[in-house]
Amino acid sequence: MTAPLPVPGTPAVPVLALGNILLVTLQGDLHDGMAEQLQQDITERIAHSAADGLVIDVSGVDIVDSFLGRVIAEIAASARLMAARTVLCGMRPAVAITLVELGLTLPGLETVLDAARALELFAQAPSGAGPDRSEGGT
């Protein structure tokens, strides 16, 4: 199966590298072509770099439909196959309610409040989720 060629003029979703972590910020509408392109970009970046973590920031997304839910789940699954841990962050309350009502609870995907928390998580336990996510709470 060959990936479709990117439509000329389609803005690609930027993938930022922060050390060993890749940061993807989704914003607004993500249509089919962009989603395919993004999936390809991410898997290649993971393969060609030492990245072991992927943070998907959805704080700029107002509307999540079943398509976007599936794209996120697929990205996470392929990242996991390449030994990178995926953390989803920045979901808005309205989006969370919509996803739950749609029955898309994104099982098996780690979720945190915002990007800062996601980076914190990687800083504490670089190799997978540890049982003791201990941090000074006071």
Added chain:
Amino acid sequence: MQVPEQAGADSAAHGLADFLERRREQLAQRWADGPLFRTVFTVSRDEAVEACKAVVDALSEVASTGRLESVGAPGFGEVREQLGRMAASRAGRGFTPAQIADEAAGLRTAAVELLRDETEDRPDDEARDVLLALTVLMGTLRLVIMETTVSAGEELIARQQLQLLEVATPVISLWEGVIAVPLIGTLDSARSQVVMESLLQAIVEQRARYAILDITGVPTVDSLVAQHLMKTVAAARLMGAECVVSGIRPAIAQTIVHLGIDLSSVLTRSSLADALAYALSRQGIEVSQRAAGANPR
């Protein structure tokens, strides 16, 4: 046959409108002494008379348009609010709608007496028609009063339901990063929606890592309530907070098992204290008793 009857009814209605305009002052004076107006306008009698005049004007306007039986006649529009206020005030004193209707019927008696005095010397068909028209019109007024009474009650119920929603779902901050929602009363779809929204909002605002749903005050749990709980837990997880359900009473635990509801995806603790202890230990916070003799800070 129909045309003369219609014409007769129209002339009776116009006769009634004339009568109401002519006797506006006397009628208002009589009504102002009746219990319905007197007990609402307690400050001054003049005010009651003014209110009565407004009602009489409305009635004569309705009579002149000939729509005696129409509750929605435009003439009633102006006095509707005033009547509603009166009805609400009577209802506030513990009067039932039936009693308010009886008082409204008292208005008719006064009007009929006045009309009788006027037409005593000419007991012809026309006088009888006007009397009939008056009776119909007063019946309509009574309906309007009843309608405003009922709608005032409905508004009250709707307002209180809204207040109940707000009052019944507080989100409490138990510790830094730990919030709790003590649920009290029956959980229906509307309420669980409010709970979910306010919980998620609080997670964002307080940057909470742990959210505790305490259902000690929920009397019954059926499959719908369990579904709502699981949805709330899933939504909180998507926001990056771990959800703990606490306060499941023995009877409710048995019901859940008997109904075959799978709550295995939901973390549970028996009491709010246990849930808080769990959240604290997960954050690496230890609460211990001070050693004997140590100085209190």
